[in-house]
Amino acid sequence: MTLELALLGIGVGTLSGFFGIGGGTVSVPILLYLGFGIKEAIGISVTQMVAGSLMAALIHRRRQTYSAGDVKYFGYGGIVGAAAGGYLVKVLESAVLEWMFLSIVAFTLARLAFSAPVPTRPEIVNRPLYSLVGGGVGVFSGLLGVGGSILMTPILVSFMGFPLKKASAVGLFFVMFTSISAFGTLAWLGLIHFYEGLVMALSSLVGIMLGIALLNKIKVAQYKRILVIFYIIIFAVTANKLIAG
Template sequence: MIIEFIIAGIFTGFFSGFFGIGGGTILVPVLLYLGLDIKTAIGVSVTQMMVSSMFGSFLNYKKGFLKFNEGVFLGVGGAVGATMSGFIVSHLSSKFLGFMFLAILAFAIIKFFYAPHQSAEDNEINNRFLLFIIGIFVGSIAISVGVGGAVMITPILVGMLRYDLKKAVSLSLFFVVFSATSGFISLSSYGLVDYKLGFLVAAFSMIGTFFGIKTYHKIEAKNHKKQLLWWYVLIFILTAVKII
């Protein structure tokens, strides 16, 4: 059984780095299929996201893809919002949480479908308060269902605020550092984290993250968007089948 979790970590880490997501959209459904209940899966997923997003953001920064300006305000907002996750998870049913997860994926699919893969200009949002509020909303909802928030942040930045996809992907992964760390602390305070399993999966996810980041830097934005859309659709279908 340990081998399956190690493979899940490497697999999730790769796509976490490649798509700029925390990995919860992949890891939570995988853990459900491996027999974990959704609340345990969320705790393991948040642990993995915290570690892999830190490592992936470091790699993006070294390559010059990550700029901190907007990311800090998004991230701090996400951290504030994620502090509510322990309360939300402990007071809502597993089935309701599952449907929340599906709703977030549906949102991502719709927004990404209509969004351009490249912005005509380098849009930087001067309204830092807006970015902070977006971070709070995404952090409180996303962490509660075991995702880091990039699954929502990327569509918002690209689909609504017209960010370039590659820039949005790097910012989204950086956002996960804040939301996942805050969520990890919040979930831990409610006894909802399996530390041994969580850090096992997280440690091996860094291997996958390294190769995912390298691959993402080499691929064209248009193809990157198509592959991200297909992943969202696939994960939505697999999760819906499991929950319903």
């Protein structure tokens, strides 16, 4: 199982860096197929996201993809929201978590499919709003074991005027806050499998570097098409798992 987790970590890290996601949208369904329960999968996924998002934030800072001065307020709200979501993992039924996860993927797919890769409105800069949005997204992050960028990216593009590639980078920056918060909460509740999570976390660092390098080479229109296809695949895999039981 160690080899499978290491390979999964590299793959998830690459997709995370390229698509600006925390990795839970990929790792949670695959971990389910590997035989882990939904709550175990969420704990392993969150552990990987802590390491991957920290590496990504460092790389994007060096590349000056965005300024953390304003966007960090997304993260402040996300910390509170993710802690609340992490607690809800303990009290909700597994079936509820699984169907909520599928619903979030469906929403994201719809928003991305109909959004423009080039913004059609000025970029909104509003720190209180950033905190509010971050808090709401953070609840789903901690609850579903995803970093939050699965929701954050389409919100930034569709409603707040962010360019697609910048939104992806900011979404992964947001993951740094929510994943740390969710990790602390889940660890306190005894829902973290440290060995499996550490294997995925360390192996994902290589993938993160590769994914961000690929992101900076692709044209934005091509990037959007690939992003939509990626979410269609995740939706199909997760739906099949839930329907098949």
